[in-house]
Amino acid sequence: MIKLHGFAVSNYYNMVKFALLEKGLEFEEVQAMPSQEADYKAKSPMGKVPCFETEQGFLAETNVILDYIEALKPTPALVPGDAFAAARVREVAKIVELYIELPARRHYAEIFFGEKRNETAVAEAKPVIENGLAALQALGSFKPFICGAFSLADIVAAHSFIYAAPVCQAVYGWDIVEAVPGLKAALEQTNARPAGAKVMADQQAALQAFMEQKG
Ligand SMILES: N[C@@H](CCC(=O)N[C@@H](CS)C(=O)NCC(=O)O)C(=O)O
Structure with a gap:
């Protein structure tokens, strides 16, 4: 298995x-x-x-x-059958990973582990994330999911913004979900799917245990 x-x-x-x-x-x-x-x-x-x-x-x-x-297991499809539409889904997922999740990750040590602020990261990450958000806005339709039908792009986005959003709020006072029209609803619908809700429930329980252990 x-x-x-x-x-x-x-x-x-x-x-x-x-x-x-x-x-x-x-x-x-x-x-x-x-x-x-x-x-x-x-x-x-x-x-x-x-x-x-x-x-x-x-x-x-x-x-x-x-x-x-x-x-x-091609069905149910998480990537469209059309070659260009499939590439678009992967392009969006890659942009979210490289230009939103990864730069925001530079602040995880400060926000989640109480380490000293990395001022270089504070200065460098924001313009990268701004570009990532602009690309996401330009490429997504958000009708109703990021690339239209539910896809891998939504899964990657949901579990990138889950930490990137609170981190950007804490470091910059910046709501990176509101910054992209239509994104909030797409993420909410993604997380409300049975699979999304199960993953979220397990993540919340594990995060709470992790925080309690950290004291
Ligand atoms: N590029 C990797 C990134 C995975 C990643 O960064 N995972 C974190 C946990 S969320 C990790 O293992 N961090 C420890 C490390 O980077 O050494 C992937 O796409 O799977």
């Missing part, structure tokens, strides 16, 4: 879990934390979460895993 390795606070882990639930694929969740230990890197070469265990071996990198899941 497929095994998803990681932990439910991880937004990348939750993207893969969301896709698996949407597809109705059976899978087992295996608790794992990022690690540079050799035994974990044999499964996930960069030591990151998630990694994905198949009968043929392990896969890492969320977009690769999402594409693998799509190839494994």
